[in-house]
Structures are given as C-alpha cells and as structure tokens.
Amino acid sequence: MTNIKDKYPGFVTLEDSFALDTETITKYQLGHLNQYRSQIGLDGGLTFNIKKAEGCYLWDSDGNKRLDFIGCVGVYILGHNNPYIIDGVRKYLDQKPMTMDPLALKAQSAAFAHNMSLVTPELTRTVVCGGGGAEANEAVIKMCKIAAGRTKKGKKRIVSTLNSFHGKTNEAVFTGGKDIWQRWLTPPPDHSYVPYGDWHAVEEEFKKDDVIMFIAEPIQGEGGIVVPPDDYLPKIRELCDKYDVYMVLDEVQAGSCRTGYIWAHKYYEGLVPDAFTFAKAISDGVLPVSGVQAKDDLYLAAYGSFESAMNHTATYQDNNMSGAVALLSLTYMLEHDVPGMVREKAKYIWDGLADLQAKYPHILEEVRGRGFMIGLKFNKDESGVGYANAIGKELAVNHLIHTMTSINNDTILRAYPNIWTTKEDFDWFLGALEESFLAVEGK
Numbered sequence: 001m002t003n004i005k006d007k008y009p010g011f012v013t014l015e016d017s018f019a020l021d022t023e024t025i026t027k028y029q030l031g032h033l034n035q036y037r038s039q040i041g042l043d044g045g046l047t048f049n050i051k052k053a054e055g056c057y058l059w060d061s062d063g064n065k066r067l068d069f070i071g072c073v074g075v076y077i078l079g080h081n082n083p084y085i086i087d088g089v090r091k092y093l094d095q096k097p098m099t100m101d102p103l104a105l106k107a108q109s110a111a112f113a114h115n116m117s118l119v120t121p122e123l124t125r126t127v128v129c130g131g132g133g134a135e136a137n138e139a140v141i142k143m144c145k146i147a148a149g150r151t152k153k154g155k156k157r158i159v160s161t162l163n164s165f166h167g168k169t170n171e172a173v174f175t176g177g178k179d180i181w182q183r184w185l186t187p188p189p190d191h192s193y194v195p196y197g198d199w200h201a202v203e204e205e206f207k208k209d210d211v212i213m214f215i216a217e218p219i220q221g222e223g224g225i226v227v228p229p230d231d232y233l234p235k236i237r238e239l240c241d242k243y244d245v246y247m248v249l250d251e252v253q254a255g256s257c258r259t260g261y262i263w264a265h266k267y268y269e270g271l272v273p274d275a276f277t278f279a280k281a282i283s284d285g286v287l288p289v290s291g292v293q294a295k296d297d298l299y300l301a302a303y304g305s306f307e308s309a310m311n312h313t314a315t316y317q318d319n320n321m322s323g324a325v326a327l328l329s330l331t332y333m334l335e336h337d338v339p340g341m342v343r344e345k346a347k348y349i350w351d352g353l354a355d356l357q358a359k360y361p362h363i364l365e366e367v368r369g370r371g372f373m374i375g376l377k378f379n380k381d382e383s384g385v386g387y388a389n390a391i392g393k394e395l396a397v398n399h400l401i402h403t404m405t406s407i408n409n410d411t412i413l414r415a416y417p418n419i420w421t422t423k424e425d426f427d428w429f430l431g432a433l434e435e436s437f438l439a440v441e442g443k
C-alpha cells in the first residue's frame with residue numbers, strides 16, 4: 001500500500017478530517033471551494049464549525065448547543081440524523097447491496113415509487129433523480145417538452161412566475177423568475193413570466209395557444225415566502241384544463257410535510273397537478289434525492305414507447321440507495337403523521353409570532369407562510385436597509401439560533417423549525433427574536 005502522506009505531504013484522510021481545527025478548515029475551504037460564498041457567511045457571522053447535529057440542535061467546535069431554525073432551507077423536516085433513517089441506511093448497507101446498475105431490478109426505488117402512487121393515486125409515475133431540486137425541475141421540463149413534441153405539436157412555450165426559484169441549472173434558472181441568477185447567461189428560447197398570484201395574467205398567456213406547461217411553487221420560498229391567494233392554484237388548474245397546458249408544481253421547498261401537508265398542494269382539496277417535483281426534505285439530508293411525480297398520461301406521452309424510453313436516463317437515477325433513503329423518509333412521515341404534527345406544533349410558534357408582530361409592528365411588518373415554512377417580513381431602518389440581515393446575525397451570534405435571510409431581499413428572514421422542536425425551543429426563538437428587535441432598534 002502506498003504511504004499516501006509520503007507521496008502527497010499534507011494529504012488529509014477521513015480520520016484526519018474529523019480532527020481538523022476551524023482555522024485549517026477555513027483555509028482549505030477558502031482556498032479550494034467557493035471562496036467568495038464562504039466569505040459571505042464568515043463576514044456575516046453566520047458560518048460556524050458544526051461538529052454534531054441531532055434533532056433540532058447543532059453543536060459547534062466551541063461546545064455551544066445551537067438551535068437550528070432553518071435546516072438547510074427546508075431539508076431537515078425530520079430532524080438531523082433522524083435515528084429511523086440512519087438505522088435504515090445502516091441496515092441497507094449491511095445487506096452488501098449492489099447499490100446501482102441500470103439493468104438490475106431496484107427493490108427500494110421501486111418500493112418508494114409504489115408508495116408514492118398510494119399517497120398520490122392520480123400521479124402514479126415517479127422519476128427518481130439522485131440529485132437536487134434543479135435536476136428534478138430539469139427532468140419535468142424535459143418530460144413536458146418531449147410529451148408536447150409528440151402530442152401537442154406546435155406548442156412550445158413555458159410559463160412560470162416572476163420572483164420564483166426553480167434551481168440554478170441552465171433551464172431551471174431561466175424557468176425561475178429572478179433575473180439576478182440569469183446574469184451572463186444566454187437564455188434558452190420560449191420562456192415567459194407572469195406575476196405570481198395573478199391568474200388573469202396566466203390566462204392571457206394561455207390564450208396565445210402555444211403554451212405547453214405552467215410551473216410555479218405552491219408557496220414561493222426563495223422569493224420571500226409568498227403565499228398565493230387561495231383561489232390561485234385551483235383557478236390555474238381550471239385554465240390548464242381549458243387550454244390544454246400541463247400544470248406543474250415545484251414542491252422542492254414547500255413539499256415533504258414542510259407546510260403541514262405531505263405535499264403543499266394537498267392544502268387545496270381535490271387539486272391535482274399533472275406533475276410535481278420534490279427534493280430537499282424527502283432525503284432529510286442523508287443523501288441527495290429528488291424526483292418527479294407525474295400523471296400517467298403525461299409520463300407516457302413522453303416516455304411511453306421503446307423509442308423514447310432511453311431519452312431521460314442518468315447514472316445516479318439507478319442509485320437504489322437514494323431510493324432507500326426516500327423510502328425511509330416517506331415511511332417515517334406517514335407512520336408519525338408528520339403533516340399533522342407540523343400543523344399542531346406550528347400553532348404555538350405562529351401565536352407567539354403574532355404577539356411579537358402586534359408589539360413591534362414598526363420592525364416586524366408581517367409573518368407569512370404555512371406550517372413550518374415561516375417568513376418574517378421586516379421593515380427597513382432609517383437608512384433604507386431591511387432589518388433581516390441584522391436580526392439574522394443577532395440570532396446566530398448572540399442567541400445561537402440559525403435562520404436565513406432570503407437571498408437578495410434584506411427584509412425577509414426565513415424560520416424553518418423541524419419536528420423535534422419543543423415549546424421550550426420555540427420560546428428560546430421568540431425570546432431571542434424580541435431581544436434582537438431591541439438590539440437593532442437601539443443601534
């Protein structure tokens with residue numbers, strides 16, 4: 001065996017990496033990963049060396065117990081290192097499985113897809129992507145385009161909403177309605193944007209008779225936790241039926257129980273999109289897992305033939321371990337009635353936030369969202385700067401609580417608790433928030 005440290009002095013093994021100090025990690029990260037992104041977190045006082053994570057708590061390298069109130073923007077709905085999922089992954093690996101092979105039968109992925117069809121019986125086809133939300137959105141866009149190319153000849157346009165976010169791969173970034181992420185890129189053709197929440201604008205686009213798909217988030221996440229009017233998505237469904245357009249919902253952030261419904265669109269009785277995408281919380285952070293859940297007719301229009309069956313494959317789509325993780329998360333969500341748990345637990349924090357809003361309306365303008373997808377909309381200080389960054393920093397540095405601002409909007413702070421969060425933790429957050437208001441007010 002080669003002595004790797006003789007050959008590459010300074011080489012770090014996994015065992016060594018556990019013992020790296022904060023200064024060394026920072027040096028490696030700034031030197032070899034995304035330097036400026038790392039620096040933003042360090043400068044903002046939001047980046048810490050987290051040594052351990054369990055439930056809703058994080059422990060940093062100084063031994064501080066911190067409260068995670070963001071969970072990697074919606075990933076950890078089932079808590080960090082949920083024992084059921086971790087044990088399940090160990091059990092899976094103990095079988096010495098053949099984790100992936102395009103030609104093998106895939107017991108865990110097949111079981112996950114089968115279970116998904118039980119939960120959403122109108123959408124019985126699953127595309128598992130061993131990746132993130134953007135990959136799932138790319139997959140659904142491609143599915144709709146291929147289906148339309150075969151069945152809706154002449155139609156080609158994709159309508160999405162302004163201020164939306166669907167990921168940062170090339171077509172996903174142009175499906176999102178935030179031009180800041182589109183800078184320096186060349187746009188793919190046939191994308192149009194409408195204001196979120198305005199179905200009249202959607203109908204005006206549909207009337208042009210060239211639209212193949214409409215895509216939106218059930219609640220805009222990156223855009224600042226924007227909840228549409230209650231009649232919006234049901235009306236979009238009607239319009240999609242009337243004008244023969246695929247209705248797609250991006251459930252990457254709002255789905256997987258985050259809003260108190262297994263899928264956020266289940267808030268609307270009887271609403272069934274043609275497809276929805278999922279990622280983030282479906283793996284509870286254990287592995288990258290994402291996917292598309294689609295109606296039979298849409299899926300088959302795209303891939304329902306030997307000719308087109310190979311048009312959307314990817315090496316890690318065949319990764320059965322992602323299937324196992326998704327299967328474990330879904331099982332846990334259903335066995336523990338996580339949607340009901342979120343709805344019940346959320347009442348306490350929403351009541352507390354309503355009290356704070358009534359007491360400090362000049363700082364906290366609005367509390368919005370649903371369930372554990374909470375957006376705090378702040379006012380701006382006298383110099384026109386939103387309070388969100390200052391309050392996020394106060395919470396992290398002085399109260400050991402992790403939240404996150406909405407990128408490029410300094411008036412929005414996102415608070416995403418998870419199911420392990422207790423009343424005492426909510427009080428920790430509410431008390432810290434009030435103290436942070438006083439601190440920024442006094443500055």
Ligand SMILES: Cc1ncc(COP(=O)(O)O)c(C=O)c1O
Nearest residue numbers: 132133134165166167221252253
């Ligand atoms: C609604 C939505 N769609 C897609 C994405 C992209 O997911 P990923 O970052 O995993 O590619 C995100 C990420 O925040 C999201 O919130």
